[in-house]
Amino acid sequence: MNAVDLITRKREGRELSASEIAYLIDGCTQGKIPDYQISALLMAIFFRGMNSREILALTESMVHSGQVVDLGHLSGLKVDKHSTGGVGDKTSLVVAPLVAAAGAYVPMISGRGLGFSGGTLDKLESIPGFNVRLSLSQFKGVLQNCGCAFIGQTEEIAPADRRLYALRDVTATVESIPLICASIMSKKVAEGIDGLVLDVKVGEGAFMRSLEEASDLAQSLVDIGNGMGTKTVAFISDMNQPLGLAVGNSLEVVEAIETLKGQGPEDLTHLCEKLAIKMLALASPPEKAGRAKEKIAHLLRSGEGLEKFRQIIQAQGGDPAVIDNYSRLPQASHRRDVLTQRSGYVVALNARKIGEASMALGAGREKVDSQIDYSVGILLRKKIGDFVEKDEPLATVHFNSESKFEEVQATVLNAFVVGPARVDPPSLIKSLVETSR
Ligand code: URA
Numbered sequence: 001m002n003a004v005d006l007i008t009r010k011r012e013g014r015e016l017s018a019s020e021i022a023y024l025i026d027g028c029t030q031g032k033i034p035d036y037q038i039s040a041l042l043m044a045i046f047f048r049g050m051n052s053r054e055i056l057a058l059t060e061s062m063v064h065s066g067q068v069v070d071l072g073h074l075s076g077l078k079v080d081k082h083s084t085g086g087v088g089d090k091t092s093l094v095v096a097p098l099v100a101a102a103g104a105y106v107p108m109i110s111g112r113g114l115g116f117s118g119g120t121l122d123k124l125e126s127i128p129g130f131n132v133r134l135s136l137s138q139f140k141g142v143l144q145n146c147g148c149a150f151i152g153q154t155e156e157i158a159p160a161d162r163r164l165y166a167l168r169d170v171t172a173t174v175e176s177i178p179l180i181c182a183s184i185m186s187k188k189v190a191e192g193i194d195g196l197v198l199d200v201k202v203g204e205g206a207f208m209r210s211l212e213e214a215s216d217l218a219q220s221l222v223d224i225g226n227g228m229g230t231k232t233v234a235f236i237s238d239m240n241q242p243l244g245l246a247v248g249n250s251l252e253v254v255e256a257i258e259t260l261k262g263q264g265p266e267d268l269t270h271l272c273e274k275l276a277i278k279m280l281a282l283a284s285p286p287e288k289a290g291r292a293k294e295k296i297a298h299l300l301r302s303g304e305g306l307e308k309f310r311q312i313i314q315a316q317g318g319d320p321a322v323i324d325n326y327s328r329l330p331q332a333s334h335r336r337d338v339l340t341q342r343s344g345y346v347v348a349l350n351a352r353k354i355g356e357a358s359m360a361l362g363a364g365r366e367k368v369d370s371q372i373d374y375s376v377g378i379l380l381r382k383k384i385g386d387f388v389e390k391d392e393p394l395a396t397v398h399f400n401s402e403s404k405f406e407e408v409q410a411t412v413l414n415a416f417v418v419g420p421a422r423v424d425p426p427s428l429i430k431s432l433v434e435t436s437r
Helices: 003-011 018-029 035-048 052-063 091-101 120-125 136-146 159-170 177-189 211-227 249-260 266-282 292-302 304-315 351-361 402-415
Strands: 079-083 106-110 148-152 195-202 231-238 334-339 344-349 377-380 393-399 416-419 429-433
Touching (some): 003 018, 003 035, 018 052, 018 159, 035 159, 052 159, 052 177, 052 211, 079 091, 079 266, 091 120, 091 148, 091 266, 091 292, 106 136, 195 211, 195 266, 211 231, 249 266, 292 304, 334 402, 351 393, 402 416
Parallel strands (some): 079 195, 106 148, 195 231
Antiparallel strands (some): 231 429, 344 416
16 A cells, blocks of 8 residues: 555545555554645545545544543443534533533543634633643543543544644645544544534534534534444534623633523523433433433532532632632733614624634634633623614623723624614524434
8 A cells, every 4th residue: 555546546536445544544643654645635535525434434543543541440321522613612611510410421521722712621721720631540530539520632542633633724624524523533432432412513603604514514423423333413503603691711611600500691501401411311221311301400400510510620620619709710900891883683793703802812822832811701791682772782801901902892893783673593503413324
């Protein structure tokens, strides 16, 4: 076998066999195939696509490029949730403790924010002391004691993905369904989980802008997960407007805690309930799966989900007092409202623009190694369908430097479209993909 022949085959739109894909991925992981050939291969895949056999083989090879976490010491089902990324999406902080409080194990290996979209690890790190850099053995310990632990991707898990993702990032080959699928699923399958609930975001603030693309991605992810023996389902949910009201790391932690206290915004609470119920149903024997809804409602009402979050924060070195005292979280030095210039109804609220404004304030990263400011962000005061009087606040900006506020003010204002006639908010959950093709 040689790389040039295989690149040529893919360039011509022909299928690669499982052993050919394994040869390419091994060569990539071990540095035997140079970056320029891997880049050419990625571009060929970008344009020619891959069929389901190839995607499955690619995912398997990427899983086996590293370790599969052995969670065999835990006598219970392990289930995780993964979102394809959006603005204001803090669902992991709510659903992971809820599902762990229900008795399932949630080994959560999460990502950092990049560009306008936020990341679970950054949100958690805004809690003073919270350590997401646990070793695999510490991770397993917290998981055993608390039922849930959060870490970032380690060197050992799917190392092929690191190399491929770094090349995709600089060769304009990120937005490819086969490559996104294999990237996400290789890391999730390597976690050693039994079940996975995916939240594929669609809209202005998501990778996938159209429902058709999102459905395609959701179906491919479900096919691969199930094909690899992990029970997988995928929600497709709206990301035209941000989820909830808070955008920015510590602001989102507050909103997640409020949601665990039963006082969160309606859209965020609804999506968290749906995700948690599905995770619990996947992790339960069939005779108990039907009771998942009741159980999650009880854990939210009783505050047991909140107590679980407190326990996880403590176990990972964070300050658990943030649960009762939000002033212990990083606070921006200034707050200022962005006011509407006309009365009317909010008919559009562009999640991407709000995400970009939040990133420009310092809450997000432009490059993988940029430093972020946990305290800044945007608190939305209105969402699609709400009425607003002239000079009423649309959003409150939390910032630390006047020049940054000046820079983002217009973007925040332009993210809102105010019109004379009321429109309904977009439906939050578009569909649920539960079976393989
Ligand atoms: N998230 C991932 O982990 N990989 C992708 O390719 C896209 C989103």
